[in-house]
Amino acid sequence: MHLNAFLIFIFYNILSKTRAESCETPNDESAECVSLHSCSVLLDAINKNITSLNFIRQSLCGFNGADAMVCCGSLTNFKNRKPTMKKGLLPDRRYCGYQHSDDFLHKVNSTLITEFPWLARIAFKRDSDNETNYTKEYLCLGSIISKRYVLTSADCANPPGFTPIEAQLGDYHIGNETDCVLETGIVECSEPVRSYKIEKVIIYPNYNPERITNNIALFRLNKTLFFDDYIRPICLPFPGTKFAEVGDILTTSGWGFINTALGPAVVKKKVLTEMISNEDCKKQYKHQTQIIVDEKNVCIIKLKNTTHSSCIGDSGSPVIFSHRLQWHQVGIVSAGIGGCGDTYPDVLTKVESYLEWIKENIEP
Incomplete structure (x- = not known):
């Protein structure tokens, strides 16, 4: 605007x-x-x-x-x-975390075409498929954090039987190459969806898939991105950020299952959740042994009467918090059991705990 x-x-x-x-x-x-x-x-x-x-x-x-x-x-x-990252490899707070939809008031409750412009849809190839003739399968998500890198979960970086090959950016309705929407009498059309090959996969060295700990990874893209209203980076929670607290509303998105009764979303979802304490989260997981909740995690529960859920197909999605109309990434959708958030809290990888590792692995 x-x-x-x-x-x-x-x-x-x-x-x-x-x-x-x-x-x-x-x-x-x-x-x-x-x-x-x-x-x-x-x-x-x-x-x-x-x-x-x-x-x-x-x-x-x-x-x-x-x-x-x-x-x-x-x-x-x-x-x-002051720059937030060495060598200026990540966007500073003058332009990360802004979305055009926050520039004006709107009456609709559904996701707007310019919301969550940092969301990346990750395409995979089956390892058993032919190298040149295969069908792309979109199984995970990630977030744009620089002009060459997407942040995601480690379980999205190396899922059994699949290889991540491509990041699709600027999408809204997955059935369209270009999307147009009508709001308050004005037609707005997005730029065509852009796809970038994944040239390098970086998984956190202490990732434990059995206990789902240190569930974080980076994808390096094969080309430099240019940003617009439909593709832009999310801020990371560097010092000086107004951090979310227990009881605050966190938001995530994706094209995974809408809930247990409905299939995958066609249009980008908007999922509203509440941050709960790790102590409460641990209590709810005390009778199971697979999922570990520690200081490197954040837990969320979806708001009551919320239609959409973070569900199957939303792994790796960014969970975000807004302060002064600027969004930063609190966590990465990592683990949960039962009913798409209806039974247990979702356990997130806490991005703040991995900032040094991210800095060490970002290259020009």
């Missing part, structure tokens, strides 16, 4: 003021969370057109009814931003 359209959205939603609370600006200044209407620094910058859209988005600290609240400091643009 262009800056002017975004500003129109904000100004139409300025209706009231509220008591200021402390916050930190995108430049780590201590400030107050106030109505945009009362933040003269940002208003002056907007009027002079000298501030960036990303700075405004990261300055958002909530809403009071329909009133947009911003963390109102003394600066109007990014200053002395």
Whole structure:
């Protein structure tokens, strides 16, 4: 969305003021969370057109009814931003984790065409198939974390009898090469789906498939990606990230089974879940011995009355959390038993625990 359209959205939603609370600006200044209407620094910058859209988005600290609240400091643009990764191999927080669907209000509950642009659909070849004549089978998912790498689970990197061969990006409806949707009288069409060959598979060295521990892997793609509204990276939870807490709502997506009664999704799902404590999670798994829950895991349960579930075919999918309209990846769909989340919690690989390993294995 262009800056002017975004500003129109904000100004139409300025209706009231509220008591200021402390916050930190995108430049780590201590400030107050106030109505945009009362933040003269940002208003002056907007009027002079000298501030960036990303700075405004990261300055958002909530809403009071329909009133947009911003963390109102003394600066109007990014200053002395430190890179989050060595050699700049992963996107920094100025552009990762944003999705175009968050730029405007919408009435539909279904997944929008620009939601979850970091989602990768992973194609496999049966080891028993002919090398040149085979049918692609889409068994897993992953998340775009850089211009060459997809993050996924280790059980998706080496499933028995299959080899991962391709990452399909920018998909929405799996039956279409290009998707068009109508919302509020406007037709929006995505770019054609793009596919990239997987040239290297990197599995965490201490992955244990029997106990489902250290369930994380990287796919290196054969070409450099270029980002748009339909393909872009998710942020990783580096220091300075506002981490999810027990009780927070986490979101995931995919084209796996909708639930135990319905087959695979045709359109990208939107699955809403709640983060629970590892202690509660362990209690629910105490009578089984296969799945281990430790400090390298996060557990979630799906919200009541939720139609969609994280289910068969969603392994490797990113589980994400939003702060100031910017998303970062909390976990990777890793393990669970019974009923697509209806019986037991889903156990995720906690991405924060593997940041050093990711950094060590990312190459230009």
